[in-house]
Amino acid sequence: MADTPWLTIVGIGEDGAAGLSASAKAALADADVVSGATRHLALLPRLTGEVVPWPVPFDAGIPGLLGHRGRKTVMLVSGDPFWFGAGTSITRHLDAFEWIAHPVPSTFALAAARLGWPLDDTACLGLHAAPLARLRRHIAPTRHALVLVRDGEAVAALARYLTDLGFGGSRLHILEALGGPRERVREMTAAGRAFGDIAHPVAVGIAFAGTGAVLPQASGLPDAWFEHDGQITKRPIRALTLSALAPKPGETLWDIGAGSGSIGIEWLLAHPSTQATAFEADPVRAARIQGNAAALGADRLRIVEGRALDVLEGQAEPDAIFIGGGLSDALLERLWSERGSGTRLVANAVTLESEALLTRWHGMKGGTLLRIDLSEAVPLGTRRGWRASYPVMHWSVML
Structure with a gap:
């Protein structure tokens, strides 16, 4: 050639x-x-x-x-x-x-030039075919974003999305056909009346304002950010678990026994290039995981229904594995026999049987074994006392 x-x-x-x-x-x-x-x-x-x-x-x-x-x-x-x-x-x-x-010049460059916004400090997203929730992690008062959307209906949907989250006061700069003879720039608030004659192609500059909840950027989101039935790695343990999993750009996670999906979702929030697969045998929980991922803009989360030992084959190779449910000798033996060296494994256990299993495997394979006891101050009559949670055994090791 x-x-x-x-x-x-x-x-x-x-x-x-x-x-x-x-x-x-x-x-x-x-x-x-x-x-x-x-x-x-x-x-x-x-x-x-x-x-x-x-x-x-x-x-x-x-x-x-x-x-x-x-x-x-x-x-x-x-x-x-x-x-x-x-x-x-x-x-x-x-x-x-x-x-x-x-x-x-890109639409982002033209939009920044019209609005006087620094591109190096402005979130830029293409939302033609992506869910609006990808914007969720960027929404905070005084921050700016430039987004490409499909048409006028998408602008209206964006305004409703921001209003529903408590950011109806955000200023939306509607930027149509930038750089050409049809160029038009108009302003509205998210909660205000939308323009009915928005022409394609269109970008929106958003100056966020409002009193809605802002998604924290640290690992260990408050549990309230996730819908769950009690099957969730609680915030302090989740923060420690994610620290041990140590997500890096471009890496893939297996979240086995995903429960609410909180570990896989926070792995994806760590960097836009990360990937994750959540394995969950319960179809109701699998549906809940999908809803949590969609709400937090982690739509890259793949959800595989089924018992892990039955559905692991053929999945994309992981850089890290978390076992939150379904811990067994058979699962650990399979992970050890089929994974290449260098894969990070983290497992948490609460029951005596699971603790005994992790203790034995730690003796065979090494790694770091922690026992985490947490107590929370709660009312006790007219005073306060400590209410203990179940202790968690936490094992992190390199396969």
């Missing part, structure tokens, strides 16, 4: 050809094939190459694009292809020498 690019990825803004570099214009003039969304194609003057509108959904167009290998091909995308853009969806299928890109 030739060592020169056959594909040129051209970022295009609402000003069409006027905003393109000389190199991008030359690639379009010389192209055998030009592919892009109908809206992007309409922004350009008449093209000499074959014009191929990009289909919906986006992934449906990738095989056709790759089928043009060897022909001079231009793919049109919005703004900067590699800043919440379509670039990586294509280049992951290509070798480095097969493509070249010509970006233009």
